[in-house]
Amino acid sequence: MPDTQARSGTRALGVFLVIAGALGLLAAFELTLEKFATLADPDYDPACNVGVLVGCSVNLGSWQGAVFGFPNPVIGLMAWPVVITIGVALISRVRFPRWFWLGFNLGVATALVFVGWLIAQSIYVLDVLCPWCMLTWAVTIPVFWAVTLDNLRAGRIPASARVRRLASGWYNWIPVITVVCYAVVVLLAQAQMNAIPRVMIDLQNLFR
Secondary structure (H helix, E strand, O other), X not given: OHHHHHHHHHHHHHHHHHHHHHHHHHHHHHHHHHHHHHHHOOOOOOOOOOOOOEOOHHHHHOHHHHOOOOOOHHHHHHHHHHHHHHHHHHHOOOOOOHHHHHHHHHHHHHHHHHHHHHHHHHHXXXXXXXXXXXXXXXXXXXXXXXXXXXXXXXXXXXOOHHHHHHHHHHHOOHHHHHHHXXXXXXXXXXXXXXXXXXXXXXXXXXXX
């Protein structure tokens, strides 16, 4: 029974990684298209520009949007297919070695740190919320928690028995943990940018 439950949990993680990876890839693809269109025509107005607060042209045109010398979405075009592939492999009951899981965990942790930095830049420096960027944030956060807690509860990451039990319990609460993380981002945006009223105004203008 425990082995059956473990396999079921691994396949569920695989399904989640496929869905999250597909959403992240969609965001990266759309941002890349908008970047190409902007480069081809400096007067082009990206479709993701909803209003004063919600838009992606500011992010795409900033140095923060090309930290490593090329547009950030290119990273997503390379990374999210890897996540999807791992998800498909897990659904197919492929067993990865411990070193693979630790490397994957390091990758998603690095992604979370990078996303956290981009969130801070958007809120405190650029004063704009990019829709496709926010979709990337929305899937990166739960991917980190899902992979990390699964590694802890499975013992792939060295930890005490108590930590493993806690990770097993928290794993079932990943949706709640994710919502709390979202709420923190929203509160920061509201405190710094007065985001909620401004977003509502942008949406009202969009649908007029």
